[in-house]
Amino acid sequence: xxxxxxxxxxxxxEFERKLDSIELKGFLQHxxxxxxxxxxxxxxxxxxxCADCGDEFDLEVDEDLEFYISDGVFIDENNANIDVVETQxxxxxxDELINSEIELIKSDYHCCExxxxxxx
Ligand SMILES: [Zn+2]
Numbered sequence: 372x373x374x375x376x377x378x379x380x381x382x383x384x385e386f387e388r389k390l391d392s393i394e395l396k397g398f399l400q401h402x403x404x405x406x407x408x409x410x411x412x413x414x415x416x417x418x419x420x421c422a423d424c425g426d427e428f429d430l431e432v433d434e435d436l437e438f439y440i441s442d443g444v445f446i447d448e449n450n451a452n453i454d455v456v457e458t459q460x461x462x463x464x465x466d467e468l469i470n471s472e473i474e475l476i477k478s479d480y481h482c483c484e485x486x487x488x489x490x491x
Pocket of ligand 1: 421422483484485
């Protein structure tokens with residue numbers, strides 16, 4: 372699913388996208404200059420590997436995403452030091468966003484419920 376950034380104005384532009392077992396739901400809103408604020412919630416399950424025993428398991432995901440989207444290259448002139456995702460073609464690829472978040476979650480250290488219980 373792709374969202375044309377031009378369509379996003381001052382009123383929140385709501386979106387919802389489900390990919391397999393994970394869902395991203397939230398809104399986009401024009402912020403300042405060429406920036407669009409994204410606020411969304413990522414929920415569902417991600418299949419990942421236990422760092423301890425190596426078994427595949429479903430990890431519960433419930434994360435708030437909050438960052439800015441720049442239509443084109445973003446130059447941080449004011450050194451605002453904010454999280455900005457740059458897009459090309461004036462479109463936000465929501466599927467790609469979800470997939471990169473999933474990859475990020477998978478790259479973290481996770482243990483399956485059995486190994487977590489074993490640690491106590
Ligand atoms: Zn395990």
